[in-house]
Amino acid sequence: MRKIIVVCIYAMVVFILGFGNIGFELAKRLKPFGVKVIATKRSWSSNSEVLTPKAFPSRNGVIDGLIDKKGIHGDVYEFASNADIVACCLSLNKETVGIVNQSFLSSMKKGALLVNVARGGLLDYEAVVHHLESGHLGGLGTDVAWTEPFDPDDPILKFKNVILTPHVAGVTEHSYRIMAKVVGDVALQLHAGNPFTGIELVN
Numbered sequence: 001m002r003k004i005i006v007v008c009i010y011a012m013v014v015f016i017l018g019f020g021n022i023g024f025e026l027a028k029r030l031k032p033f034g035v036k037v038i039a040t041k042r043s044w045s046s047n048s049e050v051l052t053p054k055a056f057p058s059r060n061g062v063i064d065g066l067i068d069k070k071g072i073h074g075d076v077y078e079f080a081s082n083a084d085i086v087a088c089c090l091s092l093n094k095e096t097v098g099i100v101n102q103s104f105l106s107s108m109k110k111g112a113l114l115v116n117v118a119r120g121g122l123l124d125y126e127a128v129v130h131h132l133e134s135g136h137l138g139g140l141g142t143d144v145a146w147t148e149p150f151d152p153d154d155p156i157l158k159f160k161n162v163i164l165t166p167h168v169a170g171v172t173e174h175s176y177r178i179m180a181k182v183v184g185d186v187a188l189q190l191h192a193g194n195p196f197t198g199i200e201l202v203n
Contacts, residue, residue, distance in 0.1 A: 009030075009033050009034075009035055009084075009085070010033060010034045010035070011034055011035070011036070012035050012036070012084040012085060013035070013036045013038060013082055013083045013084050013085075014030055014035050014036070014037050014038070014083060014084065014085045014086075014087060015038050015039070015040075015079045015080060015082070015083035015085070015086045015087065016037060016038070016039040016040075016087050016089055017039075017040060017076060017079075017080075017086060017087065017088045017089060017090055017099075017100075018040070018041060018088065018089040018090030018091070018096075018118065019039035019040065019041040019067070019070075019089070020041065020089065020090075020091070022089045022117065022118070023039060023041070023087075023089040024066070026087060026089060026117070027039065027066040027067065028066065031065070031066055036068045036069075037066060037067055037068055038067070038068055038069040038070070038071070038079050038082065038083065039067050039069075039070055039071070040070070040071040040072060040073060040075055040076055040079055041070075041072070042072065042073060043072065044070055044072070076099075076104065077103065077104065077107040078107075080104060080107045080108045080112075081107045081108065081109065082109075083108065083109065083112055084109065084112055084113070085112065085113045085114075085115060086100075086108060086112060086113070086114050086115070087115045087117065088100060088114070088115065088116040088117065088118050088122050088123070089117055089118050090118050090119075090122055091118065091119070092118065092119035092121050092122055096122055097121050097122065098121070098122070098123070098124045099122055100114070100116075100122055100123045100124060100127070100128070101124040101127050102124065102127040102130070104127075105124075105127050105128065105130075105131045105136070105137060106131075106136070108131075108136070108137070110135075110136050110138075111136075111138035112137070112138055113137075113138050113139045113140075113141070114128070114137060114139070114140050114141070115140075115141045115142070116140075116141070116142040116143070116144060117142075117143060117144075117169070118144065119144055120142070120144040120145045120146040120147070120148070121146065123142075123146065125146045125156075128140060128156070129155065129156055132156070132159050132161070132162065138161065139161035139162065139163075140156075140159075140161070140162045140163070140164075141162075141163045141164075142163075142164055142165075143164075143165045143166075143167055143168065143169040143170075144167055145164065145166075145167070148167065150164070150166060
């Protein structure tokens with residue numbers, strides 16, 4: 001019988017690596033649990049990348065009441081070294097592919113947890129396996145893999161501190177309804193010849 005240990009996140013430090021719209025939504029959900037949220041993004045000069053509700057006013061690109069400390073890309077190792085949980089929320093591009101590599105993982109606290117809610121290619125697979133084997137990485141939770149479809153015989157599945165779901169975390173009736181509405185709204189905007197407003201992309 002597998003022993004299950006529940007971890008309390010109260011007073012933990014959560015590092016949101018990539019504070020875009022997803023990072024913002026994650027911070028909103030974390031703050032009521034009494035965590036300290038630190039975050040990085042390319043630039044905090046404007047708040048254009050994050051759609052901020054009036055309930056969360058911002059000053060100089062900092063969301064009041066959500067972020068305890070902000071940083072830029074050059075601060076990721078420092079932030080990782082202070083975090084109990086690292087939540088990877090970056091978009092995948094030539095600058096971010098493999099960003100969670102040997103150096104990044106080594107900079108994390110021993111026993112810290114890594115959660116990837118973005119893209120599998122952000123993680124250096126070999127480095128993650130190495131840090132799981134050594135015990136430096138306390139655990140991995142991810143809804144995305146480095147190869148899809150995922151190999152059911154992948155060695156990473158042998159670790160008891162790994163939770164991997166097959167890219168289905170966003171598959172809900174609510175999310176599908178929202179995506180359908182976005183597509184419908186864009187079709188109506190195009191038909192009417194109106195300019196786009198807000199987010200008009202469905203992944």
